[in-house]
Amino acid sequence: MPQPGQSLAKLGFLTIGRFDPADPRTGHEEMLRTIELAEELGFDSVWLRHRHLQYGISSPVAVMAAATQRTKRIELGTAVIPLGLENPLRLAEDLATVDLLSGGRINPGVSVGTPMRYDDFKTKLYPESHELENFSKDRVLRLMDNIRGVPVSDFEGTIGIEQFSRIVQPQSPGLIDRLWYGGMLSSAIWAGQQGLNYLTSSVVNTEGTDSRDFATIQAEHIDAYRANHPHPGNARVSQGLVVIPTDSATPEQIKKYKEYAAARFDRTLSPQGPRQMVFAPDVVGSSEEIADILYSHAGFLRVQEVAFALPFSFDEADYLQIITDMATHLGPKLGWTPKSN
Structure with missing residues (x-):
């Protein structure tokens, strides 16, 4: 776990992949160029947010498939695919296919729960079963079984010239070990019990704690995850915070970034809403300033890999400056070494 003078093992970032609805292709191409640049900069991973009925990536698996053909080394993840809108059998087929095309570089992150704004579109998503969906x-668990090759069909054999399998095809060895789960305390415990990897984010809640401090709560979640993992030494945890280094930013960009963080700061002062959500402050500053903040952050001190979240609403030039500074300034301050291509 990183301390001053020790090494951060893996550096990545998370992006929504926004686009103009009048020209969605341009936004998707921009996302692919960003992934290519990330590999050139030596990042370990790029993670894609999942957004349905919004102007962000609605099909991260398809974007990852395209990215596998433009990159050779970098890992590609999702944070997270909401399984309420997915069929676990079909998703397992897609994930395994893309993982094979990537040479084993896919890190699917998933979550469960009723989909966001489900009542607005449930009759279109599940016309006959929207009240019955689990x-x-x-x-x-169904997705895990499908990825592992637990039989899903009662038949295996040949009919005419067609061959049929009992298990989901294709199978991609090692994919199950790169499956991630995201969530709060109960989810952290469950992910550990299942031997899944665990994704944290810039939002927690006060479930099971007396604390109102984000970093303390996040650290408690990570500790609970590891305490329930059958092999805690091999348990992977990735921390996600909004981190904006300004080393090479223009004065105009710095002003924009600070105004963005300031506009979101009030929500970090106390738990929000019926679920008592606690938001992490956005971290804006030079890489040296950010490193000092992270080395005093209880959550960061418990991880060996990060996927820093890019803000939703910036421009391409801003994202390129931020990720370049992450790789060339912030990463080295955290003891991280860029990977060679």
């Missing part, structure tokens, strides 16, 4: 962790 949005529990059973969906994750």
